[in-house]
Amino acid sequence: xxxxxxxxxxxxxxxxCYLDPxxxxxxxxxxxxxxxxxxxxxxxxxxLVGGRAVLADSAAGExxxxxxxxxxxxSLEDVLRIAVSRGRRIEAAGExxxxxx
Numbered sequence: 001x002x003x004x005x006x007x008x009x010x011x012x013x014x015x016x017c018y019l020d021p022x023x024x025x026x027x028x029x030x031x032x033x034x035x036x037x038x039x040x041x042x043x044x045x046x047x048l049v050g051g052r053a054v055l056a057d058s059a060a061g062e063x064x065x066x067x068x069x070x071x072x073x074x075s076l077e078d079v080l081r082i083a084v085s086r087g088r089r090i091e092a093a094g095e096x097x098x099x100x101x
Contacts, residue, residue: 003092006085008036044075
C-alpha cells in the first residue's frame with residue numbers, strides 16, 4: 001500500500017480529492033488522473049509562453065497583465081498539486097521498497 005494519492009483536481013468547494021490506488025493495477029480513475037496531470041502540465045507550458053510574451057510587450061495593458069497573472073497562478077496551483085502528489089508517491093514507494101514507474 002503506497003498511501004492515498006492526491007488527485008489533480010479539487011471538490012467544487014476547493015477541498016483536495018484523494019484516491020486509494022490499487023498498487024497491482026492502475027485503475028481507470030488513476031489513469032484519468034494521469035491524463036489530467038499531463039494536460040495540466042501542457043497547459044502550464046502554454047501559460048508560461050503566453051505570460052512571457054505579455055511581459056515582453058511594453059504596450060501590454062493592465063487587463064493583459066492581470067489575465068496572464070491569473071492564468072499563471074492557476075497553472076502554478078495545478079503544478080504544485082502534481083509535484084506534491086508525485087513526491088508523496090515517490091516517498092511511499094521508497095518506504096515500501098517499490099520503484100515508482
